[in-house]
Amino acid sequence: MxxxxxxxxxxxxxxxxxxxxxxxxxxxxxxxxxxxxxxxxxxxxxxxxxxxxxxxxxxxxxxxxxxxxxxxxxxYPAYSPDPMLNDRTARLVGEIVTVVEPIGEGHGRVKVGDGVWNATGPDIPSGARARITGAQGSTLIVEPL
Structure with a gap:
C-alpha cells in the first residue's frame, strides 16, 4: 500500500x-x-x-x-420560496418601464433598472411608460399604461 x-x-x-x-x-x-x-x-x-x-x-x-x-x-425536492429565482424575464412581469426607443412596427427598446432591453408590443412613443406583460426569450412584451 x-x-x-x-x-x-x-x-x-x-x-x-x-x-x-x-x-x-x-x-x-x-x-x-x-x-x-x-x-x-x-x-x-x-x-x-x-x-x-x-x-x-x-x-x-x-x-x-x-x-x-x-x-x-x-x-424532498429542493424548494425555493421564489419559483422565478433564476428567470429574470419572468420576474420583470408587471414592472413599469420607460420606452427609450419608440416601439414601432412591434419592436423597440425599454429601460429596465439601469439596463436597456429589447421590447415588442403596440406602437408606443419614446419617453412613454409601459407595463411588462410577458417575455419571449430576452425580448420583453409591453403594453402602454
Whole structure:
C-alpha cells in the first residue's frame, strides 16, 4: 500500500476527497460516492477484506447510496420560496418601464433598472411608460399604461 497505510484509511481519505470535490463542483452526486467510500472504509476497518472484495463492497455501497440519494431527492425536492429565482424575464412581469426607443412596427427598446432591453408590443412613443406583460426569450412584451 502507498505510504504504508491500512486500506481502510485509503477509503476514508477517498471519502474526504470526494466530499471536497462535491463542495468545489456541486452536483449532489459525489457526496453519495463519498458516503459509499466511508462505508467501505468502515467495513474494511472492521473486517480483514482483500482489495477486490473491498472494491466490490464499494461498488455495492455506491449503488445503494446513489439509489437512496435519488429516492431522497425525489421525496424532498429542493424548494425555493421564489419559483422565478433564476428567470429574470419572468420576474420583470408587471414592472413599469420607460420606452427609450419608440416601439414601432412591434419592436423597440425599454429601460429596465439601469439596463436597456429589447421590447415588442403596440406602437408606443419614446419617453412613454409601459407595463411588462410577458417575455419571449430576452425580448420583453409591453403594453402602454
Amino acid at each position: 502507498p505510504f504504508d497505510l491500512d486500506p481502510h484509511w485509503l477509503w476514508l481519505i477517498a471519502a474526504i476527497v470526494l466530499a471536497i470535490a462535491e463542495i468545489i463542483a456541486p452536483g449532489f452526486f459525489l457526496i453519495w460516492l463519498a458516503a459509499a467510500a466511508a462505508a467501505t472504509g468502515a467495513v474494511a476497518f472492521l473486517l480483514d477484506l482483500s482489495v477486490p472484495v473491498q472494491a466490490l463492497v464499494f461498488a455495492i455501497a455506491a449503488l445503494v447510496a446513489v439509489y437512496a440519494g435519488r429516492r431522497y431527492m425525489a421525496a
